[in-house]
Structure formats: C-alpha cells, structure tokens
Amino acid sequence: MIDERMYGLGNAPSAIRELFAYGLKRKAEIGEDKVFDYSIGNPSVPAPQKVADTIEELMKLPPVELHAYSPAAGIPAVRQTIADSIARRYGIPAKAGRVYMTVGAAASIAISLGAVTNAGDEVIVPSPYFPEYKVWIETMGCSIVEVPTQVPSFQLDVEAMGAAINEKTAAVIINSPNNPVGAVYTRKNLEALAAMLEEKGKEIGHPIYLISDEPYREITYGVEVPYVPTIYPRTLVCYSYSKALSLPGERVGYVYVSDTMDAEEADRVFFAVAGAGRAHGYICAPVLFQRVAAACVDEPSDVEAYATNRRILTEALDEMGYEYVQPDGAFYLWVRALEPDAQAFSDRAKQHELLIVPSDSFGCPGWVRMSYCIARETIENSLPALKALKESYDAE
Amino acid sequence: MIDERMYGLGNAPSAIRELFAYGLKRKAEIGEDKVFDYSIGNPSVPAPQKVADTIEELMKLPPVELHAYSPAAGIPAVRQTIADSIARRYGIPAKAGRVYMTVGAAASIAISLGAVTNAGDEVIVPSPYFPEYKVWIETMGCSIVEVPTQVPSFQLDVEAMGAAINEKTAAVIINSPNNPVGAVYTRKNLEALAAMLEEKGKEIGHPIYLISDEPYREITYGVEVPYVPTIYPRTLVCYSYSKALSLPGERVGYVYVSDTMDAEEADRVFFAVAGAGRAHGYICAPVLFQRVAAACVDEPSDVEAYATNRRILTEALDEMGYEYVQPDGAFYLWVRALEPDAQAFSDRAKQHELLIVPSDSFGCPGWVRMSYCIARETIENSLPALKALKESYDAE
Numbered sequence: 108m109i110d111e112r113m114y115g116l117g118n119a120p121s122a123i124r125e126l127f128a129y130g131l132k133r134k135a136e137i138g139e140d141k142v143f144d145y146s147i148g149n150p151s152v153p154a155p156q157k158v159a160d161t162i163e164e165l166m167k168l169p170p171v172e173l174h175a176y177s178p179a180a181g182i183p184a185v186r187q188t189i190a191d192s193i194a195r196r197y198g199i200p201a202k203a204g205r206v207y208m209t210v211g212a213a214a215s216i217a218i219s220l221g222a223v224t225n226a227g228d229e230v231i232v233p234s235p236y237f238p239e240y241k242v243w244i245e246t247m248g249c250s251i252v253e254v255p256t257q258v259p260s261f262q263l264d265v266e267a268m269g270a271a272i273n274e275k276t277a278a279v280i281i282n283s284p285n286n287p288v289g290a291v292y293t294r295k296n297l298e299a300l301a302a303m304l305e306e307k308g309k310e311i312g313h314p315i316y317l318i319s320d321e322p323y324r325e326i327t328y329g330v331e332v333p334y335v336p337t338i339y340p341r342t343l344v345c346y347s348y349s350k351a352l353s354l355p356g357e358r359v360g361y362v363y364v365s366d367t368m369d370a371e372e373a374d375r376v377f378f379a380v381a382g383a384g385r386a387h388g389y390i391c392a393p394v395l396f397q398r399v400a401a402a403c404v405d406e407p408s409d410v411e412a413y414a415t416n417r418r419i420l421t422e423a424l425d426e427m428g429y430e431y432v433q434p435d436g437a438f439y440l441w442v443r444a445l446e447p448d449a450q451a452f453s454d455r456a457k458q459h460e461l462l463i464v465p466s467d468s469f470g471c472p473g474w475v476r477m478s479y480c481i482a483r484e485t486i487e488n489s490l491p492a493l494k495a496l497k498e499s500y501d502a503e
Numbered sequence: 504m505i506d507e508r509m510y511g512l513g514n515a516p517s518a519i520r521e522l523f524a525y526g527l528k529r530k531a532e533i534g535e536d537k538v539f540d541y542s543i544g545n546p547s548v549p550a551p552q553k554v555a556d557t558i559e560e561l562m563k564l565p566p567v568e569l570h571a572y573s574p575a576a577g578i579p580a581v582r583q584t585i586a587d588s589i590a591r592r593y594g595i596p597a598k599a600g601r602v603y604m605t606v607g608a609a610a611s612i613a614i615s616l617g618a619v620t621n622a623g624d625e626v627i628v629p630s631p632y633f634p635e636y637k638v639w640i641e642t643m644g645c646s647i648v649e650v651p652t653q654v655p656s657f658q659l660d661v662e663a664m665g666a667a668i669n670e671k672t673a674a675v676i677i678n679s680p681n682n683p684v685g686a687v688y689t690r691k692n693l694e695a696l697a698a699m700l701e702e703k704g705k706e707i708g709h710p711i712y713l714i715s716d717e718p719y720r721e722i723t724y725g726v727e728v729p730y731v732p733t734i735y736p737r738t739l740v741c742y743s744y745s746k747a748l749s750l751p752g753e754r755v756g757y758v759y760v761s762d763t764m765d766a767e768e769a770d771r772v773f774f775a776v777a778g779a780g781r782a783h784g785y786i787c788a789p790v791l792f793q794r795v796a797a798a799c800v801d802e803p804s805d806v807e808a809y810a811t812n813r814r815i816l817t818e819a820l821d822e823m824g825y826e827y828v829q830p831d832g833a834f835y836l837w838v839r840a841l842e843p844d845a846q847a848f849s850d851r852a853k854q855h856e857l858l859i860v861p862s863d864s865f866g867c868p869g870w871v872r873m874s875y876c877i878a879r880e881t882i883e884n885s886l887p888a889l890k891a892l893k894e895s896y897d898a899e
Contacts, residue, residue: 108673108709109775110621117778124575153566162562170549176751179520210606210754210785217784225506239781246782277504313504355572356790358606379505382513385635386642388613389606393789394752 122468143489181208197334212347221383228277235469261290289434301339336365438480518864539885577604604788608743617779624673631865657686685830697735719833732761834876
C-alpha cells in the first residue's frame with residue numbers, strides 16, 4: 108500500500124511552491140507583467156558568460172568521455188579544484204577526499220542528515236528556517252527542534268539552543284546568509300555557538316555535528332561571512348552552485364566534511380555521507396555541470412544586481428512605512444505582516460497581484476518573505492501595489 | 504553519532520564499483536590497453552549527434568530561462584513529450600501528469616520504493632539482480648525477498664514468486680532487458696506474472712505494485728520487449744536515458760505511473776512518488792538534460808555496435824568452450840565461472856588482467872558478469888587472456 112506520509116508530501120506542496128504555481132497560472136491569465144511574483148528564489152541574474160563558454164569548450168570532448176559515469180563522490184579533478192579553492196579562500200588544508208559532489212544543496216543536506224543522525228534523534232534548527240529541513244529531518248526518522256532566533260537581529264540565540272540540547276541531539280542545521288530573513292551570523296555569534304556545542308557535546312557524551320547550509324555564501328552586502336569549519340571543526344558544509352552561478356535547475360553542489368575535524372572522525376563522517384548518497388539513489392552528480400562548477404569555482408557572483416534590487420525595494424518600503432529586517436546577505440526580505448495572521452496578509456496581497464510567502468511555513472508567525480532576486484522591472488512595477496496594500500490597512 | 508549503516512554502505516563500495524576502481528588504478532600502472540575491463544555498464548557508444556546539436560541549440564536560450572528551477576515533477580513540455588512518446592509507441596493513453604522526471608533510474612527506483620512501501624514491508628526481487636536494489640529496499644526499512652529465476656532461460660519463476668508472497672508483500676521489482684543476465688521476459692512470462700499478482704493481491708487484501716526497471720529497453724537483439732503497463736496496470740516504469748542515449752553521468756530519467764491503472768489510484772501513487780522525491784531531496788531533474796531527453800525522445804540507440812560486440816565475444820567464448828547465457832537484450836554476458844567459487848574465479852581472471860564481476864553480489868553463486876558495452880578493440884585484445892584463463896583451468 109502506498110506510503111501515506113509520502114502521499115501527503117506529494118499532494119501538499121510547500122507554501123512556496125504552491126504560491127509559485129499560482130503565480131504561473133495567474134500570469135497566464137492576466138499577463139506576465141501584471142503579476143508581482145516575490146515567491147521563489149529563482150535568480151534573475153544570468154549565469155556568468157564563463158558557464159556558456161565552458162559548456163562550448165566541454166562539448167569538444169569525446170561524448171563517451173564527457174557524459175560517462177563519474178565515481179560516486181564526483182570527478183577526481185573537480186573535487187581537487189574545489190578543495191584547492193576552499194584551501195585558498197579560507198586557509199584550511201582542505202582535501203579532495205573530503206569533498207562529495209551532489210545534486211545541489213537539498214541533496215547535500217538530506218545526505219548529511221542521513222550520515223550523522225539515527226532514527227529517534229533530534230536535530231536543532233533555528234527558526235525561521237527553510238521549510239524543507241523539517242521534511243528531510245523527519246524522513247530520517249528524527250524530530251526537528253525549532254529554536255527561535257533573536258528578534259530583530261535574527262542572530263542565533265545560543266543560550267536557547269543550548270537549553271534545547273539533550274542526549275538525543277545529533278545535529279544542528281544553520282543557514283547563513285539566511286533564507287528567509289537575510290541575516291548573516293557574526294563571527295562572535297558563531298564562536299559562541301561553537302563553544303556551546305563543544306561543551307554540550309562533552310556533557311551528553313557524544314559529538315554534535317553542525318550542518319552548515321551555504322548556498323548564499325557569495326551573496327552578501329558588505330559583511331563578513333565567516334567560514335564555519337574554521338570556527339567549529341565538526342562541520343559539514345552543504346554548498347550549491349544554484350545561486351552563486353545562477354544554475355538552480357542544473358542541480359550541482361557538494362558536501363564538504365571539514366578537514367579541521369579529527370582526521371579519523373572526518374573519514375568516518377565522509378564514508379557515512381557517501382553511504383547516505385548511495386542509499387538515496389544518487390549515483391553521481393551530473394557530470395557536465397560538475398565540470399562547469401570546477402571551471403567557474405572562483406567566478407564572482409553578480410551581487411551588484413541584487414544589491415540594487417534590495418535598495419530600490421527597501422527605500423520604497425521605508426517610505427510606505429513597512430517594517431522589515433535589513434538583509435546582510437541572500438536575496439530575501441523579511442517583512443512584518445500588516446496583520447497578525449501572515450496567511451491572511453499574504454491572501455490579501457494576492458488581491459493586489461503581489462505574491463509573498465507567509466512566514467508560518469518558516470516556523471514563525473506574523474511575517475512574510477519577499478524574494479527580491481526577481482527582475483528589476485517587476486520590483487519597480489510592484490511598488491504601487493505595495494503602496495495600495497499598505498493603504499488598505501491604514502484605512503481600516 | 505554517525506549512522507553505522509550509512510558508514511558501512513559508504514566504506515564498502517559495491518563489488519562492481521570496487522572492480523571498476525581497481526581497473527582505473529591498474530590501467531594507470533600498466534597502461535590503458537593492457538587491462539580488459541568488463542566491470543561496468545559505461546556505454547562506449549557515443550551519444551547520438553542530436554544530443555550535441557540540441558545542447559548547442561539550447562545554449563541560445565536566455566540563461567535565466569535555460570537554467571531555472573523546473574517544477575519538482577519536471578518541465579511541463581518535457582513531460583508532455585515523453586507521455587506522447589509512450590502513447591505513440593505503446594498505444595496507451597499516457598498523460599504528462601503521470602510522468603515524474605528524476606535524476607536517473609536509480610533515483611526512479613529509490614523513490615518508487617518510497618512511494619509504494621511502508622517500513623516492515625517485503626519486496627520481491629527475482630535473482631540474480633542489480634545489487635543496489637537491496638540497498639534501496641533496506642533504506643525504506645523493508646526486506647528484500649530474493650526468488651531465483653529459471654536456469655538456464657532466466658525467465659521469471661512465477662510459481663516460486665507467488666509462493667513468496669504474503670501479507671507483507673508490497674512490491675515486486677523486475678528488470679527486463681535484464682542486468683546482469685541479458686534475459687528479456689517474454690509476453691507469456693509477464694502475463695503469467697500479472698495474473699499471479701492480480702490473484703495474490705486479492706488474496707492478501709491489498710494491491711501489489713510492479714516496479715519495472717527499464718534502462719535497457721532500447722537495447723535488444725531481435726526480440727520483443729513487451730510494455731509492462733499494457734500487461735499489468737499497477738506498474739511504475741522506471742526509465743533512464745543513461746544507456747539509451749549514452750548519457751550515464753548526466754542523470755536523467757523518469758518514473759511513469761501507468762495510465763492503465765485506475766485513475767484515482769494512479770493519482771495517489773503519483774503523489775506518493777512526488778512526495779518521495781521531495782523527501783529524498785530531489786528538487787528537480789537537471790533541466791538542460793531534461794530538455795535534451797525530450798528532444799531525443801525517439802532517437803534510436805546504436806544497438807548495432809553492441810550486437811557486434813556480442814557476436815565477437817560469444818563466438819570466441821564458444822570456440823574456447825565457455826558456457827554462457829545468450830543475451831536477448833542489454834549489454835551484459837552471464838558466463839559460468841570455471842570453478843564453483845565465482846569470487847575465486849574473478850580473482851584468478853585478474854591475473855590475466857581480465858576484470859569480470861563475480862555473481863555473488865547479484866544474489867546468485869557460480870557465474871560472472873561481463874559488460875560488453877566496452878570498446879570493440881578491448882574485446883578483441885582480451886581474447887587471448889580469456890583463452891589463457893580457460894586453459895589454466897583445463898590444465899588442472
């Protein structure tokens with residue numbers, strides 16, 4: 108008989124995906140330019156020219172060589188290039204043997220959870236958080252333990268996280284720059300987290316692994332994004348090229364098991380990651396885009412485009428009197444809903460053709476998320492609708 | 504703490520992968536042309552020219568459109584093209600809404616198992632079988648029940664399969680054309696299976712789903728490969744373009760939930776497939792190769808090359824006095840080991856630089872699998888080694 112949990116997951120798409128689908132339908136009805144779709148993190152900045160150039164170059168390889176299976180962990184030269192880049196950028200002795208290529212950050216997190224948890228364990232997630240974390244944690248037979256971050260800085264509440272840890276705690280997932288709020292955890296905040304995890308790990312008698320979800324690492328606005336393995340050794344970095352290279356549909360990323368960890372322990376964690384990849388049916392990451400990722404490993408992201416979007420949107424919201432969190436990274440704006448029920452606010456926004464995601468699905472009431480990675484023009488054209496929405500509340 | 508099962512899976516690669524890795528090492532030591540690597544199903548036939556032409560054409564699309572996320576189930580136009588192709592080729596009313604794009608057949612099977620099993624269930628697998636089935640079945644918390652096929656035809660032993668069914672039986676996996684033996688199940692054999700599954704399903708009070716793993720569908724030597732959904736409605740077809748288009752590393756395939764099934768039931772199964780894809784962290788199948796697959800959906804596979812390899816190899820083995828199963832499809836030759844212990848035979852073959860996979864890992868003692876999808880030249884050059892191996896046994 109079919110698995111009812113899987114049926115439920117397939118039949119009830121995430122709030123984000125649901126709104127995205129509504130947007131596609133609505134655009135077909137009234138025109139692409141009449142709908143202001145802030146629902147999804149699909150970059151509007153094109154992939155760097157080097158992506159196309161690399162593909163053109165790669166197509167000269169013999170097809171049998173180009174499209175062949177790679178080893179499960181990835182093409183050796185690709186893993187080496189990525190390890191070298193990590194070593195060069197963050198000053199740690201990163202080894203190719205600790206880089207496991209994946210079909211994107213979602214896969215990276217799912218298999219990292221598979222590697223460092225056992226059924227019955229608990230995984231701590233600071234809220235608000237990317238809602239699929241809950242799905243992947245529960246798929247492993249584990250429970251999610253949500254710990255609210257500090258409002259309005261949205262930095263980690265390390266004390267509250269510490270209080271939530273018990274013998275069942277296997278791992279913590281962090282995501283900085285953060286989706287949905289745009290916060291970037293400070294070095295001080297991460298150092299406090301590391302010290303707490305060290306201490307609590309000793310207290311409960313087993314290590315606590317830190318899963319660091321970093322698809323937005325390259326997208327920041329003038330702040331430092333500390334490299335987590337340099338602060339807490341027991342880290343699995345989950346990286347993706349979806350946002351950095353604007354390749355969200357091509358599905359390529361990696362898990363990096365930190366070389367700052369004890370070498371024997373890192374070996375064990377790495378094999379568990381590889382085992383989880385195998386168990387999930389990931390044969391290898393798509394090989395053409397493994398090679399593209401390696402060729403573009405130090406290609407800069409076009410942060411300027413997002414910075415301009417951010418400025419236009421926040422200046423307009425300031426003027427209209429919306430309350431929001433100034434984002435230090437990623438391309439999401441976390442805006443206070445104009446009524447306590449964020450879903451009701453999102454529904455009312457729809458009447459103005461504004462698609463914004465209610466915060467409830469991120470494990471937090473009373474806010475909405477606006478993805479401003481969209482076309483500049485859409486943002487500019489949406490401003491009257493945002494104004495009308497605000498005024499409709501002011502008039503009440 | 505790390506998951507010991509995952510650690511074990513990652514630390515102990517499959518016999519196939521292990522031999523493949525040994526081959527890479529050995530080739531580096533003594534030269535590419537000195538090692539006769541029959542270990543892995545990496546096609547030596549290049550992808551059709553249309554693949555490269557399609558990629559060149561696609562690269563003219565705006566990158567933001569080309570590389571964007573697709574819906575989780577795939578690009579609507581791609582799903583429609585595939586459904587139309589199924590309808591045209593097999594005469595069933597295939598709908599796009601029942602096609603779920605995946606990162607290859609492995610993913611297709613893993614999520615099909617996720618959809619139609621619950622922890623504690625049993626899944627019947629005719630042996631010999633592709634060894635990863637066991638990994639994916641056990642990952643779902645289920646047990647594999649191996650039922651030997653008939654020797655020497657290697658057709659399904661439907662009576663024995665029926666006897667293995669009980670209330671815990673959730674699904675059956677079949678793979679025709681078959682890896683590792685090259686058998687293609689006849690229409691009569693499949694009809695007997697369907698009748699038995701219908702009857703047993705009534706007896707145990709719940710449906711039994713048939714997961715039909717079909718990456719080798721296009722690679723056959725003059726025999727019919729009946730389309731399973733036309734024979735048994737409760738079928739999930741797991742397809743891949745890895746072998747059909749020689750794109751094993753690019754990871755693209757699909758699950759097709761048969762439209763011959765009751766529509767309401769098919770909807771439920773489809774949503775469960777979608778849910779399992781979500782739970783596994785598959786955001787979407789790689790979009791560039793989704794489009795390539797659609798463009799090449801009816802591109803013929805270069806079966807002629809494999810047919811010639813098959814002829815050269817089997818004629819030589821006939822002359823040397825090896826016993827083997829004449830393959831009707833796929834590109835594997837199932838050869839009787841020259842001693843009862845297949846692992847010992849494979850080890851001895853290594854001394855002649857012949858890499859052949861012992862049958863034990865396929866759930867069957869006493870045979871070896873030779874992948875003849877390799878370069879023609881390698882086969883020709885390997886013949887003296889195969890002869891010497893045979894003679895070394897004859898001399899005993």
